[in-house]
Amino acid sequence: MDVFARRATLARSVRLLSEFRYEQSDPARFYGALAADTVAMVDDLWRATHGEAPVGRTLLDVGGGPGYFAAAFADAGVRYVGVEPDPREMHAGGPAFAGGPGTFVRASGMALPFADDSVDICLSSNVAEHVPLPWQLGAEMLRVTKPGGLAVLSYTVWLGPFGGHEMGLTHYLGGERAAARYARKHGRRAKNDYGSSLFAVSAADGLTWAASSGAAIAAFPRYHPRWAWWLTSVPVLREFLVSNLVLVLSP
Known part of the structure; x- marks a missing residue:
């Protein structure tokens, strides 16, 4: 993964952390920055394993929400297919993302409606911590990925500082x-509600x-x-840091 490692600098980390504060107040800004970084990461990983850019390849984004990543991948020449089970999330981006590039399917990541070996x-x-069976999701990702392709699963570790999502460090x-x-303080349940839409997933489990x-x-x-x-x-330490x-993964 040396290609991506060269991009993984302290300046990049600081830049992404500074954008994180906008996740709740201005999600388009935050996810726009994250989309650009994610496209660069996937491009690097593909180049590292295949020696070329993933132009013309098909990417399936499991839990893609309203399609924040769609335009960024389309600009990179990647065919984008987004999967999202929640219709509210699919439309959360508003008109700015309606009718954007790519194909969008309403479905669960734990039961993907795609054939074996169908995407590159x-x-x-950041989806595995939001489903009750994260490794079933992972198995489905491997099932639909072509041999020699790439499955890239990224998730928030529960005991890390962001594991509680909007609950903050109270987790x-x-x-x-x-x-x-959180419910007592705000008079409502959190969007990322522990036990229903947020689960404790460890680094060791992954x-x-x-x-x-x-x-x-x-x-x-x-x-x-x-x-x-x-x-x-490093066991234990990795759970917090x-x-x-x-x-x-490559099936």
């Missing part, structure tokens, strides 16, 4: 307690699943500079 790249960005009190505290799949080729912290990637290999884990 299968991406899931360290325990998921159920943090969810109840690494174990990837190894058992027989398809793993890399794992690294998504937003960290290259010199901090060693954290992924990796923050977001990327699993790269």
Whole structure:
């Protein structure tokens, strides 16, 4: 993964962290920046494994929401297909994303309505922590990815600083307690509600699943500079400091 490693600098990490504060107040800004970075990451990973850009390849984005990534991948010459189970999320981007490039399908990532070996790249960005069976989602991603293709599964680690999502650091009190505290404070349940739309997924679980799949080729912290990637290999420490884990697999 040396191609992407050269891009994983401290300046990139600081830039992405500065955009994160807009996730709730201006999601188009945040996800626009994340989309550009994600396209660059996927491009780098494909170049590292295939020696060329993924131009003309088909990418399936599992949990793509309103299609924030669609235009960015289209600009890179990648055929984009988005999958999203929640109709509210599919329209959350408003008119700016309506009728944009790509194809969009309403379906669950845990039961993808696509044939075996049907896409070149299968991406899931920050979705696994929102489904009750994350590794079933992972297995589905591998099933639909062509042999020699890439499955890129990135998710927020529960014990990391962003594991509680809008609940903030209160998730360290325990998921159920943090969810109840949020509801008392705001008079409503969180969008990312522990036990229904947010689940505790560890780095160890993801690494174990990837190894058992027989398809793993890399794992690294998504937003960290290259010199901090060693954290992924340290049990316990990685649960608190990796923050977001990327699993790269090739069936």
